Amino acid sequence: MAIVSPGFSGRRRSPDAQLPPGQYLAEDFPVLTAGPTPRVPTDRWQFTVGTEAGQQHTWSWQQLIELPAEKITTDIHCVTKWSKLGTRWKGVSLDVLLEDVETAADFALVHSYGGYTTNLPLEDLLDGQAWVAYRYDDEELTPEHGGPARLLVPHLYFWKSAKWVRGIRLLLEDEPGFWESAGYHDYGDPWREQRYQGD
Amino acid sequence: MGDDHTDRDHTDHTDGGHVDGNALAGDLREIFAVDLTAATGRCTGCGHRGSVAALRVYRNAPGLVARCPHCEEVVLRLVRGRDRAWLDLRGTVSLEIPLPS
Numbered sequence: 001m002a003i004v005s006p007g008f009s010g011r012r013r014s015p016d017a018q019l020p021p022g023q024y025l026a027e028d029f030p031v032l033t034a035g036p037t038p039r040v041p042t043d044r045w046q047f048t049v050g051t052e053a054g055q056q057h058t059w060s061w062q063q064l065i066e067l068p069a070e071k072i073t074t075d076i077h078c079v080t081k082w083s084k085l086g087t088r089w090k091g092v093s094l095d096v097l098l099e100d101v102e103t104a105a106d107f108a109l110v111h112s113y114g115g116y117t118t119n120l121p122l123e124d125l126l127d128g129q130a131w132v133a134y135r136y137d138d139e140e141l142t143p144e145h146g147g148p149a150r151l152l153v154p155h156l157y158f159w160k161s162a163k164w165v166r167g168i169r170l171l172l173e174d175e176p177g178f179w180e181s182a183g184y185h186d187y188g189d190p191w192r193e194q195r196y197q198g199d
Numbered sequence: 200m201g202d203d204h205t206d207r208d209h210t211d212h213t214d215g216g217h218v219d220g221n222a223l224a225g226d227l228r229e230i231f232a233v234d235l236t237a238a239t240g241r242c243t244g245c246g247h248r249g250s251v252a253a254l255r256v257y258r259n260a261p262g263l264v265a266r267c268p269h270c271e272e273v274v275l276r277l278v279r280g281r282d283r284a285w286l287d288l289r290g291t292v293s294l295e296i297p298l299p300s
């Protein structure tokens with residue numbers, strides 16, 4: 001689908017081919033937040049997966065960082081129309097975290113310190129598509145960008161990559177999260193430009 | 200006020216920065232015929248009563264999020280699509296709106 005036009009002389013080659021429809025390239029990393037930034041010390045941090053049967057699986061910070069981690073380089077796309085290419089993260093794959101979790105759920109509701117929530121199909125968290133990320137650009141993840149740890153689900157709009165992630169509830173039925181219950185699309189595929197309900 | 204929502208993504212990039220509820224005026228005026236920032240609302244979280252103009256508005260976000268200045272619960276959310284807006288008032292018990300007598 002990449003149609004490269006020569007453009008006007010002196011103009012940089014367009015990055016459009018790498019960008020989903022309606023997005024522009026951001027050089028900085030805008031900080032978006034729907035509330036005060038939670039400050040969660042790692043000695044009090046926990047990550048909990050709760051199943052539809054009521055089972056709870058909990059990891060402390062120490063347990064999280066002792067799990068096998070991956071380095072991820074990925075493009076990210078915010079629904080407010082900026083995209084950032086080649087961002088570098090380190091984190092634990094959800095495949096690792098969910099490995100021993102028995103569930104029949106099809107849906108997940110991710111929740112954060114500070115009360116934020118976002119929903120997605122469970123299958124979008126699996127098969128190397130999602131991580132609990134705790135390093136960005138070779139540094140600790142700052143609170144502004146969701147530290148100590150955030151969800152990273154880069155194939156969906158970035159509001160799904162919940163900052164300050166605290167846990168995931170596995171559900172038999174879809175339950176809309178914070179933005180999904182206020183007009184935003186339930187799934188949020190940037191390549192299909194699923195910004196709002198009905199897109 | 201100006202056109203707040205066109206530059207929403209590029210302002211207040213401070214950590215957790217918020218502005219006051221007067222930032223809701225333009226967007227709410229498109230939906231309601233009265234200026235709702237003069238209305239008095241009650242928070243479902245803590246019962247605090249206060250004017251809409253006194254809410255804490257976070258606008259570096261996919262929508263406007265107005266929080267109670269007392270307990271920080273979400274009182275009101277406003278999302279603008281291309282040709283629609285979504286107003287969520289679930290954090291508001293009621294709005295008392297002054298009218299001309």
Ligand SMILES: [Zn+2]
Binds near residue numbers: 244270
């Ligand atoms: Zn309150």
